[in-house]
Amino acid sequence: MYDLREESSSKCWGGYQKVYSHFSKELNCRMNFGIYLPEFLLNSNNKEKAPVLYYLSGLTCTEQNFIIKSGFQRYASELKLIVVNPDTSPRGCNIEGEDTDWDFGTGAGFYVDSLTEKFKNNYRMYSYVTKELIQLVEDNFGDFIIKGCRAISGHSMGGHGALISALKNPGLFKCAAAFAPISNPINCLWGKKCFSGYLGEENKNLWANYDASELVAKYKGPDLKIRIDQGADDPYLNDQLKVDNFVKACQKSNVPINYYLHEGFDHGYFFVSTFIPDHFSHISKILYSKN
Amino acid sequence: MYDLREESSSKCWGGYQKVYSHFSKELNCRMNFGIYLPEFLLNSNNKEKAPVLYYLSGLTCTEQNFIIKSGFQRYASELKLIVVNPDTSPRGCNIEGEDTDWDFGTGAGFYVDSLTEKFKNNYRMYSYVTKELIQLVEDNFGDFIIKGCRAISGHSMGGHGALISALKNPGLFKCAAAFAPISNPINCLWGKKCFSGYLGEENKNLWANYDASELVAKYKGPDLKIRIDQGADDPYLNDQLKVDNFVKACQKSNVPINYYLHEGFDHGYFFVSTFIPDHFSHISKILYSKN
Numbered sequence: 036m037y038d039l040r041e042e043s044s045s046k047c048w049g050g051y052q053k054v055y056s057h058f059s060k061e062l063n064c065r066m067n068f069g070i071y072l073p074e075f076l077l078n079s080n081n082k083e084k085a086p087v088l089y090y091l092s093g094l095t096c097t098e099q100n101f102i103i104k105s106g107f108q109r110y111a112s113e114l115k116l117i118v119v120n121p122d123t124s125p126r127g128c129n130i131e132g133e134d135t136d137w138d139f140g141t142g143a144g145f146y147v148d149s150l151t152e153k154f155k156n157n158y159r160m161y162s163y164v165t166k167e168l169i170q171l172v173e174d175n176f177g178d179f180i181i182k183g184c185r186a187i188s189g190h191s192m193g194g195h196g197a198l199i200s201a202l203k204n205p206g207l208f209k210c211a212a213a214f215a216p217i218s219n220p221i222n223c224l225w226g227k228k229c230f231s232g233y234l235g236e237e238n239k240n241l242w243a244n245y246d247a248s249e250l251v252a253k254y255k256g257p258d259l260k261i262r263i264d265q266g267a268d269d270p271y272l273n274d275q276l277k278v279d280n281f282v283k284a285c286q287k288s289n290v291p292i293n294y295y296l297h298e299g300f301d302h303g304y305f306f307v308s309t310f311i312p313d314h315f316s317h318i319s320k321i322l323y324s325k326n
Numbered sequence: 327m328y329d330l331r332e333e334s335s336s337k338c339w340g341g342y343q344k345v346y347s348h349f350s351k352e353l354n355c356r357m358n359f360g361i362y363l364p365e366f367l368l369n370s371n372n373k374e375k376a377p378v379l380y381y382l383s384g385l386t387c388t389e390q391n392f393i394i395k396s397g398f399q400r401y402a403s404e405l406k407l408i409v410v411n412p413d414t415s416p417r418g419c420n421i422e423g424e425d426t427d428w429d430f431g432t433g434a435g436f437y438v439d440s441l442t443e444k445f446k447n448n449y450r451m452y453s454y455v456t457k458e459l460i461q462l463v464e465d466n467f468g469d470f471i472i473k474g475c476r477a478i479s480g481h482s483m484g485g486h487g488a489l490i491s492a493l494k495n496p497g498l499f500k501c502a503a504a505f506a507p508i509s510n511p512i513n514c515l516w517g518k519k520c521f522s523g524y525l526g527e528e529n530k531n532l533w534a535n536y537d538a539s540e541l542v543a544k545y546k547g548p549d550l551k552i553r554i555d556q557g558a559d560d561p562y563l564n565d566q567l568k569v570d571n572f573v574k575a576c577q578k579s580n581v582p583i584n585y586y587l588h589e590g591f592d593h594g595y596f597f598v599s600t601f602i603p604d605h606f607s608h609i610s611k612i613l614y615s616k617n
Contacts, residue, residue, distance in 0.1 A: 045591075045592055045594060045596040045597075046557075046559075046590040046591045046592070046596065046597070046600075047596035047597075047599065047600055048599075048600050052596055103394065103395050104394050106397035106400075106599060107599075108599075109397075109599075109600075110598070255612075268338075288424065298438070299337040300336075300337050301336055301337070303336060304394070305336040305337065305338035305343055305399070306336075306337070306338075307336055308338065308339075308397060308399075308400075309337075309339050309400075326344075
């Protein structure tokens with residue numbers, strides 16, 4: 036049904052970094068995702084299982100960037116987390132204009148379900164991440180997984196994806212976290228460009244359904260234990276990310292948030308890799324807690 | 327004299343990952359190198375200094391691969407090491423044929439001083455690494471550096487470069503180490519191809535001067551405290567790397583070596599990143615020891 040194929044597998048720290056490809060019904064194309072499996076899960080006499088952290092990447096990324104640049108494997112191994120990280124858009128759909136800009140189309144799916152004629156048959160990253168990918172992972176790696184024990188995080192556009200996926204699906208994830216998320220896309224250029232292309236100007240009233248700052252104001256559901264790590268020297272912070280707007284919206288609606296602003300750090304993987312240990316540790320504690 | 331320019335600087339763990347470019351007299355072109363500076367060195371009231379680890383990369387790499395993929399910055403920061411990593415060949419010299427193959431020419435300087443008419447004005451990576459780069463670093467970052475306190479390591483072709491640089495210059499480095507080094511290049515295809523092109527068939531009697539297994543047999547000098555980390559599932563181990571030949575040559579000539587063969591690991595950066603902590607810890611202990 037998924038036509039799942041293992042594309043690569045390498046030992047890394049105490050586990051295996053693998054990449055799989057499969058056919059996606061939501062996106063109408065083949066997709067890659069990374070999965071890191073701590074080694075103890077693979078021992079023949081193991082009976083333990085592990086929670087799953089879904090991690091969404093930012094503009095221009097494939098599944099490779101996070102795997103190669105973040106160094107997360109050490110901490111996933113130590114903290115006993117399975118980590119699944121998908122690509123950031125459908126690939127090779129031959130839609131006119133999808134490869135013109137780095138911040139729209141290929142590599143920039145923006146984790147929405149497209150409504151426009153041109154994109155609606157392929158650009159459905161929201162349903163891909165929150166439904167199809169989770170189902171695929173649980174169908175194929177179910178022996179390793181603590182049922183229903185999931186978290187979601189991501190970086191930049193992927194941080195936006197993580198926050199909205201959790202806020203729109205109360206109970207699906209025990210924890211939502213992000214590095215430098217695009218926090219109020221209806222009020223920044225990156226967001227406006229993608230929402231305009233994927234959702235359409237004619238549906239502007241629906242854009243707020245994919246905006247974390249708008250969604251959190253109306254959130255009713257279990258505590259999401261949100262954590263955001265942000266570089267204070269991130270050049271995109273004020274114009275594109277607008278994390279302050281999200282933090283204020285959380286406070287206004289009494290949604291607990293841990294917000295860490297790190298002096299001197301910028302927007303890139305040097306920032307992400309530095310705070311992966313604390314970020315993952317926060318997530319792991321929540322996933323392994325009894326509540 | 328060097329026309330040194332800072333090309334980038336990002337905070338990463340407890341320090342700054344920088345890239346500089348400069349004009350190289352040895353190579354007759356502009357070159358990039360990475361330098362990681364632990365933050366304490368940059369504090370205005372700091373009086374401490376640090377040793378320097380030179381790290382050489384493998385075939386096809388620029389200075390970026392190690393910086394992005396290995397995650398070394400955490401350990402350099404914790405162990406108080408300055409890490410300098412150059413590019414792997416001259417760039418843009420417009421020599422006919424230098425961009426045809428991935429394992430010869432651009433990205434494959436092989437850390438030798440070329441003798442052939444075609445390459446001898448540019449492909450002088452041996453002198454670049456062991457003389458010009460060290461001089462440049464000490465001239466420009468001298469305030470941060472414990473004088474004469476250096477180690478050298480590298481990966482694959484860079485492991486070869488590290489071993490020969492240390493073996494040919496007794497006393498220049500307090501420690502030589504390598505990940506999966508090409509250990510006996512005169513007896514493998516990668517080595518023969520590059521030695522043939524850079525040194526020439528007519529100078530075959532000189533090839534052994536750049537072969538670690540040959541050099542260690544004749545080594546007379548201070549103890550080099552050699553450490554090699556090797557993946558047991560590395561597909562290049564038997565045909566190209568021939569690490570066994572080097573280990574045997576060390577034992578035959580009573581040169582102490584720590585050789586760690588790691589079950590299940592392959593040749594790539596997932597292997598390197600897993601063992602960077604132990605590898606760097608070994609090097610740091612030697613550099614900070616009083617002897």
